[in-house]
Amino acid sequence: MAHLKQTFSSLFKCFRETPSLFLGLMRWDSCLDTDEEHVNFAKSDELNRAHSENREGPDGPLKFELDICHQDPEYKSPAPLPHAQAKLITSWEAGWNVTNAIQGIFVLGLPYALLHSGYSGLLLIVLAAALCCYTGKILIACLYEENEDGQLIRVRDTYEDIANACCKKLSPSVGGVVVNVTQVVELIMTCILYLVASGNLLSHSFPYVSVTEKTWSVIAFVTLLPCIFIRTLKIVSKLSQLCSLVHFVIIFVVITYCLTQMDQWSWAKFRMSLEFEDFLVSVGVIIFSYTSQIFLPTLEGNMKNPGEFRCMLNWTHFLACILKTTFALTAFLTWGEKTKEVITDNLPSFLETLVNLCLLTKALLSYPLPFFAATEIVYSCISKDNHSNYRSPLLALTVRGSFLLLTLLMAMFTPHFALLMGLSGSVTGAAMTFLLPSLFHLKLKWKKLSFLEKCADISVFILGFLCSLAGIVCSIKGLLEVFGGV
16 A cells, blocks of 8 residues: 555654654543533532542552452442533443544554564563553552541542642642643644644545645644534543544454465564664554553543443453554564555555545544643633633633644644654653653552552653653654754
8 A cells, every 4th residue: 555655654764763753642631621511620620529529439559460350349429410420421431532542543553563573572562551551540549548537539630630749849830730731742742643644644545636735634624623612521432432443443454354364474474683773663662552641530530430440441451452462463474574664555455445544534533532632731721710711612612723723733834743743752751651650659659559569660660761761862863864963
């Protein structure tokens, strides 16, 4: 599929120079509602106060294993709020949002990552699922504190609240400011990437139409204008469900074709020797295809039954691990050393149109979640000191419209966007996924953690630091080469 190769060639060229470019692809933050009759996730919101006062979190210490499903037997539902309760999401809907976050477009690069990591790549796929599931759990644990009776009570609502609690001796709000800026940068960069990808896909899907790629991006932008009017996480969850279903169609098509080629499979195709830089590319692709930590605190707070959150997180990561392993393994066994950076390039031409349209649909359906999350973070920050404006529909539309236009302008006029995203992702992505969850957990729960839990958090922190450092070095090197500095 030649046109798909052209679509992603610039991005995957950067992946070789920027192993952590995937850091910025799958970062979702809290998705907030802004209407008075809907759920509101700012600290001043009535529903969050009800959650903090009336419910308990998951009981007992967090476990590292993926196969533990636990729900607090004494879980208490929030106080009745008829309008808000109607907009809370089920565990299934929460699962679709997480699946949308950890099953992105660039899962198509996993077979290529396996090419450069060999047998260790299979282990990395499983290990990455365990690590990201674990950091998601410890991040949620930071939202809870024990009361006088030893029961876990939700006393914080967002990533910002956790940061402020850890930095309160330094400054009451500095931690939250840093976290919010980091979140918005990553989410907006992700939105821009989806818009760029949509323009590329449209351009190569209709080569006979004399329209530039930027013009196609504007056309894709027009189809995304309804995002301005999305006010609830429930609507975003439905879009995430559709996005995940389209993703499964793509995976099904590839795996089905590979199964028809089983007679060509050979385990001898796996590489035993590894190139260090190529291995870093594989680590970046595999580990950061699972990330959804920024999105989790408010997702858990918006569930009808938050006690099911850990079970939901276990199952989504477990199933993602199975699906990604199966997909990467069957594709690599089919094409071996001929595996392309985007695996759909290896497919025969008669599957070209179907896969291309599915990729375009997935890119467009993936856009609303990070866009909605980013605009609501800014909206809540603007309005937190003025509750009368906090529920202003006009202010919400202004913020959303401004951000939608911003993503279009940056998609059209930012030079070397992929490399710049790799650099920002190396700093912000590793921090939000590994560094901050482990650091906050150690800070807030140090006295209650066992020795093994402390060792696990410290190990995750070191891993995140090394990934971030390697990504920064490679990103800067790539930018210097592009601008003629080296």
